[in-house]
Structures are given as structure tokens and as C-alpha cells.
Amino acid sequence: MQLPSSQEIIDDLAFFDDWEQRYQYIIDLGKALPGLPEEERTADRLVKGCQSQVWMVARSKDGKLLFDVDSDAVIVQGLLALVLAAYNDKTPVQILDFDIDAYFEELDLERHITPTRGNGLRAIVAKINGLARNAVH
Amino acid sequence: MSLNISALREQFPILKTQIDGKPLVYLDNAATTQKPQVVIDALVEYYSTYNANVHRGSHYLSDEATRRYENARTSVANFINAAVKEEVIWTSGTTESLNIIAHGLMQQLGTGDQVVITEMEHHANLVTWQQACIKAGAKLVVIPINEAGELDLRAYESALNSATKLVAFPHVSNALGTINPIEELTLMAKNVGALVSIDGAQGIAHGGVDVQAIGCDFYSFSGHKLFGPTGIGCLWGRKAVLEDWPVWQTGGEMIADVEYQSTTFGALPNRLEAGTPNISGAIGMAAAIDWFADLDQQAVQTHEKALLARAIELAADMPGMRLIGTATNKVGIMSFLLEGTHPADIGFILDRQGIAIRTGDNCAQPLMKRLKIPGTARASFSIYNTIEEVEAFFIALKKAQTMLA
Known part of the structure; x- marks a missing residue:
């Protein structure tokens, strides 16, 4: 699936005037994201949250980082799609330069990515940034 | 009405x-429950008008803070019908209460002993006993529940024997809502001479807890699930059991005499309450209890x-x-x-x-x-x-x- 870019997502979400449409958009994004086959949802790829679980596989190609993710909760999966729109297929420097907090604030979703939410999203963001930092050094 | x-x-x-x-x-x-205005006011009043350390009565504020703090203990004792107010130990909450019991129990447990818990435990009433058993080489026995989430009383009764040193169960299950038959469970455990510890975190707010009628040895609960502040709770323990219970934390307040090489510990309740206590929390918790008991x-x-x-x-x-x-x-x-x-x-x-x-x-x-x-x-x-x-x-x-x- 071709993910929309982070700017496209910002524009799409700004277009909706009620929360239901916005959430429906995120749910649909979550459903459209292919996820990971069962055998790749292994313990070492698991980012455990107490509310939902997230798995991530990372690889690099031509100096860019590529990520495949999955979650057992569809809204978390949709939020992961938003995260991937920002980070997937980008160079480590582009990843490190991206202001994820400002992005989520612009999407009016910052409440969902705070460290207090046990949904694994913040941990995924930290993991992606860690991989990007390692790649730069 | x-x-x-x-x-x-x-x-x-x-x-x-x-x-x-x-x-x-x-x-x-x-x-956690929300807090009525009287509880919020009690906290503000303490910090605004009589904040002082307790049990150091050399000035007016300290006397006032001590009086209100000890009155708070009386409120809790009356609420659960404790025989004497010294049986009420202030803790940071249910988890700390359970740790005080588990810490003491660990020193009495040996190989061949067993601790009995249930399948419906919150981590606080599981990891505590599990770790005590691991350290002491004792066995942790877990009593099954049925599909409705009720305890299997037959399995419970047959698990009890003279090796059972302590039985722990929740008054009310936090995940399932089940109210356990705590008096019956206590009686069965007492028949084999085991200590009985009840996790009252969820049970206390549903009213009518009478520790003497239940017949247990310990009942633990938190203020914040009872319309009170966070960071304060109680361990109630039967005096005969608690007065010899191994001390938990050491330091100020819990002592009678201190030498450089030795210490004589104080009497209940202080011996289990080291350091400056959560004074405002205790006062706020009592305000909540007084408010709730009035309904x-x-x-x-x-x-x-x-x-x-x-x-x-x-x-x-x-x-x-x-x-x-x-x-x-x-x-x-x-x-x-x-x-x-x-x-x-x-x-x-x-x-x-x-x-x-x-x-x-x-x-x-x-x-x-x-x-x-x-x-x-x-x-x-x-x-x-x-x-x-x-x-x-x-x-x-x-x-x-x-x-x-």
C-alpha cells in the first residue's frame, strides 16, 4: 500500500470538521496498513504496552530506513500509519530532523502519543529515532 | 432515605x-475515585492553618497536627471496627500494606510451608507473596476460579492444611467485580491455623467492613479508592499478631531507645511507621471516611x-x-x-x-x-x-x- 505523505495526512485530517470523520480516517488507515505476517510478530520485535501491543521490523535500503509495523488494536495501527508517513523510507538525518511532537500537535492527536498512554506509540518513535542515531554514527 | x-x-x-x-x-x-470538596478542603486547611510535624509536641501547631492526625487514625479504626486504634498502621496504600505483611512473613516461612492465593489476584496481591515464597523456598498455591469468576470453594478447602502459613485473597476482584465470601474463607483458613490477609483495595468502598466480624488477621486498603487522597492507605492487623510483626522500615518515629550499636523498637502503631508520616494524607483520608460513613x-x-x-x-x-x-x-x-x-x-x-x-x-x-x-x-x-x-x-x-x- 502506498501511504500518504505526512503533509497529505495533515491536509486530509484538516479537511474533516468532526471527530468521527477524523477517527474513521485513522481507523481506515489502520485497516489499510498491511501489518506483519504472524511469523514476524515475534517477541524480539514486540513493543509491549499494557493496553495494546506493537511489533516493528526495520531494515535499510539505499541509505534509507524502512519500517513494517503491526498492532493488535486498529486505532493504534492507524496512528502507526501516521508515524510511518513521517519516518518510512527516509534517511536517518531526515528522521532525526523531523519534529514528531509538532506533527502530532498539528494533527490534533498529541494526546494519543504522550508517554503516559500505554499503547506503545511513544516507544516506537523512540526506537525509530534510536535506529536513525545509530545509522548516523 | x-x-x-x-x-x-x-x-x-x-x-x-x-x-x-x-x-x-x-x-x-x-x-481511583474522585474526591469530594470536604476532602480537598481538609488538605488545604491542614497546609494553610496547622502544618507541623507530629509527635514532637513542643509547640501549638505540632500539638494540633498530632491531635488531628491521631483523630484520623481513630476515624479509620471506627470505620472498620478495629478493637483498638493502634491496630491501624498508616501506609502509602494497599501495596505497601501487603509488602509489610509479606516482608514479615518471609522471615517465618520455610521449605515445606505454603501460602495460598487465588487466580483472581491483582499483581499487588500476587507478586508480593510469590517473591516471599521464592526467597523462603516455600510453595505458592493458587486456587482456581470458575467461568463466572467465582472462587472454587472446594479446591480452596482441600488446599488448606497445617503447612499453610498464610492465606491471601481479595475482598473484591478488581478485574471481575466478584465479592468473595470473606468470612467463610477466613473461617476455613483459621481451622488450619493459617494467618489470613485480605486485600481490601476494592472492597473497602463498598461499605460494611467489620474486621472483628470477619475474623481475619490483616485487612489492607487505600485512601484514594475511598474518595480520599493518593499516597495514603492502611494496614489493619490484629494486635496480637501485629505487635510482634517484624519491623518494616527503620528510622525515626519507630524507636523507643537508640544506642550506637543497638535499638529498642517502639510499640504499635509507631514501630511499623518509620519517618515523618503522610500527615495531610491521613487527615484527608479520615475526612473522606467521615464523609462516606455519614451517607x-x-x-x-x-x-x-x-x-x-x-x-x-x-x-x-x-x-x-x-x-x-x-x-x-x-x-x-x-x-x-x-x-x-x-x-x-x-x-x-x-x-x-x-x-x-x-x-x-x-x-x-x-x-x-x-x-x-x-x-x-x-x-x-x-x-x-x-x-x-x-x-x-x-x-x-x-x-x-x-x-x-
Whole structure:
């Protein structure tokens, strides 16, 4: 699936005037994201949250980082799609330069990515940034 | 006399909160309850007018703080019908209370001894005993529950024997809502000479706890689940057991005589309360207890039963809704799964509609594994909730179901 870019997502979400449409958009994004086959949802790829679980596989190609993710909760999966729109297929420097907090604030979703939410999203963001930092050094 | 719910709600300032333009419907009461104005005022009054350290009576403020702090202990003792107020030990909450017991028990346990718990434990009433057993080389025996979430009394009785040093169970299950037959369970354990520790975190707010009538040795609970502040709780212990119980933390307040090479520990309750206590917390907790005890307890129970009954009725009409915990005798805790949806997704969509519930493993991972579910969504009701809120919760749930389909 071709993910929309982070700017496209910002524009799409700004277009909706009620929360239901916005959430429906995120749910649909979550459903459209292919996820990971069962055998790749292994313990070492698991980012455990107490509310939902997230798995991530990372690889690099031509100096860019590529990520495949999955979650057992569809809204978390949709939020992961938003995260991937920002980070997937980008160079480590582009990843490190991206202001994820400002992005989520612009999407009016910052409440969902705070460290207090046990949904694994913040941990995924930290993991992606860690991989990007390692790649730069 | 019945409860005037709207007048009751007026006493809770937080209930006027709007979330994203919608009125807050707070259904996470098993996690923590909200606080009435009298509790908030008690905290402000303490810090504004008589803040001082206690038990150092060399000036007016210290005397006043000590008097109110010790009166708070009396409030708690009366509330649970303790024989003497020295049986009430202030702790930071249920978890610390249970740790004091487990820490002491560990020193008495040996190989061949056993501690009995149940399948429905919160981590606080599991990891504590488990770790004590591991360190002492004792055996942890876990009593099964049935599909409704009720304890298997036969299995319980047959597990008890002279090797059983302590039995621990919750008064009320935080994940399932089951009210355990605590007097019966205590009696059976006493017949084999075991100590009995009851995790009262969820039970205390549902009224009528009489530690002498129950016959247990320990009853632990937290202030914040009883309309009081966080960071304060109680360990109640029978005096004969508690006065020799191994000391927990050491330091100031808990001593009688100190030499450089040795110390004589103080008497109850101080020997188990090292350091400057949570004075404001104790005073706030007593304010909450005095406030709660003043309500018509019969009316409180009737109201809570009505909320649960309405919820069960609406759940029956909800396609794909599976209740987790269907004990005959249960409190207003409704854990559930909605076919084809994940609890976290339900939580997201309810949150956006101003409705606060809990989602996840309910701090009971082994129980979730036993039930073969990853977790649940959980709505838990308190005295200030209304039938209209229960109905609003189900309307919101239907919306979530539609959106996630």
C-alpha cells in the first residue's frame, strides 16, 4: 500500500470538521496498513504496552530506513500509519530532523502519543529515532 | 432515605469537567475515585492553618497536627471496627500494606510451608507473596476460579492444611467485580491455623467492613479508592499478631531507645511507621471516611446495585458483547470484550466522547492468561454515577462498535 505523505495526512485530517470523520480516517488507515505476517510478530520485535501491543521490523535500503509495523488494536495501527508517513523510507538525518511532537500537535492527536498512554506509540518513535542515531554514527 | 445523587455530585468539583466539549462520564472508579470538596478542603486547611510535624509536641501547631492526625487514625479504626486504634498502621496504600505483611512473613516461612492465593489476584496481591515464597523456598498455591469468576470453594478447602502459613485473597476482584465470601474463607483458613490477609483495595468502598466480624488477621486498603487522597492507605492487623510483626522500615518515629550499636523498637502503631508520616494524607483520608460513613449505607448499596443492573440489562441487548466476570455476588465493575474489536480501540473512541474507562490487563496478567484473553475494557461505577451515565456509556459503545466494524 502506498501511504500518504505526512503533509497529505495533515491536509486530509484538516479537511474533516468532526471527530468521527477524523477517527474513521485513522481507523481506515489502520485497516489499510498491511501489518506483519504472524511469523514476524515475534517477541524480539514486540513493543509491549499494557493496553495494546506493537511489533516493528526495520531494515535499510539505499541509505534509507524502512519500517513494517503491526498492532493488535486498529486505532493504534492507524496512528502507526501516521508515524510511518513521517519516518518510512527516509534517511536517518531526515528522521532525526523531523519534529514528531509538532506533527502530532498539528494533527490534533498529541494526546494519543504522550508517554503516559500505554499503547506503545511513544516507544516506537523512540526506537525509530534510536535506529536513525545509530545509522548516523 | 435514598441518595440525592445530584446533590452528591455537586460535592465533586471534577464532575463538572468537559472533555472535548462533552461532559465527563467517569467510569474508572475501580482505578481511583474522585474526591469530594470536604476532602480537598481538609488538605488545604491542614497546609494553610496547622502544618507541623507530629509527635514532637513542643509547640501549638505540632500539638494540633498530632491531635488531628491521631483523630484520623481513630476515624479509620471506627470505620472498620478495629478493637483498638493502634491496630491501624498508616501506609502509602494497599501495596505497601501487603509488602509489610509479606516482608514479615518471609522471615517465618520455610521449605515445606505454603501460602495460598487465588487466580483472581491483582499483581499487588500476587507478586508480593510469590517473591516471599521464592526467597523462603516455600510453595505458592493458587486456587482456581470458575467461568463466572467465582472462587472454587472446594479446591480452596482441600488446599488448606497445617503447612499453610498464610492465606491471601481479595475482598473484591478488581478485574471481575466478584465479592468473595470473606468470612467463610477466613473461617476455613483459621481451622488450619493459617494467618489470613485480605486485600481490601476494592472492597473497602463498598461499605460494611467489620474486621472483628470477619475474623481475619490483616485487612489492607487505600485512601484514594475511598474518595480520599493518593499516597495514603492502611494496614489493619490484629494486635496480637501485629505487635510482634517484624519491623518494616527503620528510622525515626519507630524507636523507643537508640544506642550506637543497638535499638529498642517502639510499640504499635509507631514501630511499623518509620519517618515523618503522610500527615495531610491521613487527615484527608479520615475526612473522606467521615464523609462516606455519614451517607446512608443501605441507599449507597441500592444505588450501586441499580447502576450495575441497568448496565447488565443494556449489555444483554448489545450484540457481540461478552462480560468477563458474571459472579452472582458482585460490585459495580463491568469488564467486557466486544466481538471484533480491541479494548484499546474501544477506550480511544469512548475517551473522545468524554467517557473514562480502563482498558488493558487490569494489573492481573495471570488472570487474563487464565481466561485466555489479552485484556478487557472495564467500566466501574461509583456512588456519584447516574443511570443516565450508564446509558450514555452504552450509546457511546454502540458508536464505537459501528465505527470499528
